[in-house]
Amino acid sequence: MESPSKAKTIEKYLGSNYKVVASIGHIRDLPKSQMGVDIEHDYTPKYINIRGKGDIIKGLKKEAKAANHVYLASDPDREGEAIAWHLSNILDLDMDAGENRVVFNEITKDAVKDAFKKPRKIDMNLVDAQQARRVLDRLVGYSISPILWKKVKPGLSAGRVQTIALGLVIDREHEIQAFQPEEYWTLDTQFKKNRSKFKADFWGLAGKKMDLPDNEAVQDIIKRLDQNGDFEIVKVEAKERRRNPQPPFTTSTMQQAANNQLNFRARKTMMAAQQLYEGINLGGKEGSVGLITYMRTDSTRISSIAKNDAAHFIHSEYGEEYAASKPVQGKPQEGAQDAHEAVRPTSVYRTPASVKDKLTNDQFKLYQLIWSRFVASQMTPEVLDTMAVTIEQNDVQFRANGSKTKFQGFTKAYPSAREKDNKLPELAVGDVVTMEQLSPDQHFTQPPARYTEAALVKALEENGVGRPSTYAATIETIQKRAYVKRDAKKFVPTEIGELVQGTMDEFFPDITNVKFTARVENELDEVEEGDKIG
Template identity: 60%
Template sequence: MADSLVIVESPAKAKTIGKYLGSKYIVKASMGHIRDLPKSQIGVDVESNFEPRYITIRGKGSVLKELKDASKKVKKVYLAADPDREGEAIAWHLAHYLEVEDTAPCRVVFNEITKQAVKDAFKTPRPINIDLVNAQQARRILDRLVGYKISPLLWKKVKKGLSAGRVQSVAVKLINDRENEIKDFVPEEYWSITTLLEAEGSQFEAKFYGVAGEKTELPNEEIVSGILKRIENAPFVVQEVKEKERLRNPSAPFITSTLQQEAARKLNFRASKTMSVAQQLYEGIELGKEGTVGLITYMRTDSTRISPVAQEEAAGYIAGKYGSEYVPESPRNYMKKKSGAQDAHEAVRPSSVLREPDSIKEYLSRDQFRLYKLVWERFVASQMASAILDTMTVDIAADDVVFRAVGSKVKFPGFMKVYIEGNDDGTTEEDKLLPPLKEGAKLNQVSIEPKQHFTQPPPRYTEARLVRTLEERGIGRPSTYAPTLETIQKRGYVALEEKKFVPTELGELVIELMEEFFPEILDVEFTAHMEDELDQVEEGTEDWVKVLDSFYQTFEKRLEVAEEEMKEIEIQDEVSDVVCEKCGEQMVYKMGRFGKFLACSGFPNCRNTKPIIKEIGVTCPKCKEGQVVERRSKKGRIFFGCDRYPECDFVSWDRPVDRLCPNCASMLVQKNTKNGPVIQCVNCDFKEEVPEKEEAPE
């Protein structure tokens, strides 16, 4: 007979924990939050200290009845929701509903769902942390006030269905600002001179550095011509050789934002997908005879702290697998406690480093395996010795013009044996070896190439770049990044084009109005300061009502002005030259979450829509008559097909190229790989690199 009831959020978590606790415990799931503010009204009494009016979430009646009935049959109720503000609030709402004293030791938290961690947590239950609850309430009420006060204004003045939000509005503004930077960008000309040199039968490249020992810019062709003339018949002589050893340290273990960024770079995951798959790994996976096991620690964290027990296990594993020289002299500490870091948690790491990814691959889905492998490798690398690189910098003189060649090779791989962090442009580091060179040695010049370049505008935000920017600026917290990115797309404020965010006309308009009437909400500093204040509420050093009151005093005045002065705006659709084949009306351009599409101007009488056909300049390889066009699947994934569809059914996920394979005359396609884009044959093993686009110098 069970004498305790344990309530968690999800059935998967309930299943895992139930196996660990045994028959004395009933484990049930609340299916997330059970109470929230009503959707139909603001639900906050501003005059009575911002008193929230919570109601039971629709559809939760049967779950609550089941929990209530179960609680009457046991002596003790434990609330084991996730270990963060949201989890604490869920526990607090459950305690109220089930009439559990929130000062009683009813709250159980664990950072990882393993047998030991769960059993240890039940030895030390604690009361509900009301400071954590207040921090969650304050955020919820703050977001409700902003959303429910500004949104009706936007509906009235601009368009039905619009919304504003604290964090989402700042995210849209960042995307808008970047787009304006790109539009205003004026390219500047610059040149480079690269020479191919030879020493002892080995060829290597050296780049122009400067004149007479001074670093020199090459702004135009005239200066380049002068330099080329100067060195026309001059011998190339090694002037100086510098060799030194350089240490390269591993990246810290993952926090929420870095996990989302790296999963985007290396696995092509959207932020929401990363969090969904991470949740599955955290809550538990059935591993055959081993049973259900939580494979990673809690994934909503901004702390890089690692428990001494996990560090010790990692050191033992690394020494056994790679040798003691791969273990650093003392355990690595990545903790630079930044303001607001939620240090109750550890970093995201495997619950046991001994559970190698390949050993459990058969039990995981493809996505689960790839994300687990990423977390496992990043953690193991973070606990390993630094890599040692031998670097060589060689200055080569022709007359008084200096060229520089830089080479490096890995002397000791250290952590690089396991994992190297990705970067946003998708390039990877490789050894660049130079031949042995001595000062005074004469070199043969094989060729010289002057090249004109133009500086490039700053890149648009990818999901990874935007998450990193929000985190660096202190906007939002680990739990908010993924939902924020989803919301701004659903509202039609931004679209994803080639995996980069582009603001829509609607997004630009809403931000323009917000900047005029609610500048604080778009102010990055102000939003970051609000996050700090919420953290202080969590720490018990700030009163949540006071935080809301100081915000609302200014906000209320802004609302009054906006109500009076905001002008009504009608958004005119851009008319295309395409005629609707169903009703004969002109079609107009609309913006969806995956970019522009065509819709009939006769809406709602005619609901015809069609994609904008984008030709890629390649004749259909199947029918030889149509053109290959870029299309989108219902989920927004780009694919390529013949514009004569349905007469011709040619389709390809990879972008076809406008020539045939030189080996077998089959179709060539461009594929994206870890090392950048490549052109390869669909039939044989022919492969070649895609020429790089010009980039601005660092």
């Protein structure tokens, strides 16, 4: 068990026969003062006890000696499995003799008790994948640093995933600098039918869509129009459009939504998520309870129990017509492990309003986002009535588009996902309307936008670089090292960042190659699955 707050909650669930103690994260690692990897002997790592962990190790050994049986309940991922393996070595546990590893995806009484009924052996595939990544990162770091010190500035360092993140930011900046804006124009109009006014845009000429590249083209169109004359409705297309909800959150989509909707940085999101996962004291009989499932995941899968609970809740809270018979399923990202469920509330019945007074402001905002997204994912689509209207005079055509909500569907539980209505008056083919306003506007095409934190997380994921546990740390690292800075919430490379990346491109082209790094991630996943020897 890594965390004291988590340990406290679990001890309460297990009762007085169990003593739960925390390791407070890793207790062994590679030494900071040297490579710590024996390259001559199959890249064997040389682990040492982490400085400052002496008292914790002493306490753990004492408790283990006094216990009849030792269970290792660190997080259910590579890092957690490695922590369990290191603990079993420090505590001299016989890994072959017994099953002492317990894992759970949520910290609730049922999940914890169920996990202790089904202990297993430490999964060495997971441990090997973590060790392979750790050794690889150390080899890369220790190979790169001396070159950076010599070529750029003493004290600099770089890593595998951070280098790709920095490269993405720099490549985008170069695209922006090389961008050549192109002129284009729009003709925005306002029409009137009886007392109702509505907006429309220039569409084309004589039934063909047409761009307006310059003012000359605009004036040619304006000359064709009698702005005080009648305009006719020549086409009305009414359709019903259905908007499906999105699947529940993965780590990546949670970080992106929290950044876009709550203005949370990735680190802040993960900190609040960790607190919600490890347990919140709800008082009374419930005491401390984990409010969400494990927050490091690249899966959108949810358990059948969670699905059934959501269906019952939606039926009773919103009505049968809001409950989806076949809820939306997300497409797994390439390389996704699907070992855990999506990030979801541990109980759909714990509505955000019911726990609000027990949460900090940040915890509440994130919990509300996770809860709403999960409930919405189990609901029916939003249904919109849409209308596309073509208005014509002298072969010049304008288009007006309108929409209004016919059925709220999933947006009943997730109001922030609702589309704004854009109502048009009742219009039919043959109706006559008048032009109230005609506004020619000059524009220039815009360069691609700099990366926000949400966009950078998405780009890393889409490129198959990094994993759920690394996104926040990667982005924080390139900022801490002053390789990038934030300008209006967007990343801009610094001069030193450009120099570091240039040196990396020259001396370590594999490390700056996105495909190479993605392939390494996939091979680590294969080690985890037991398909490859670490």
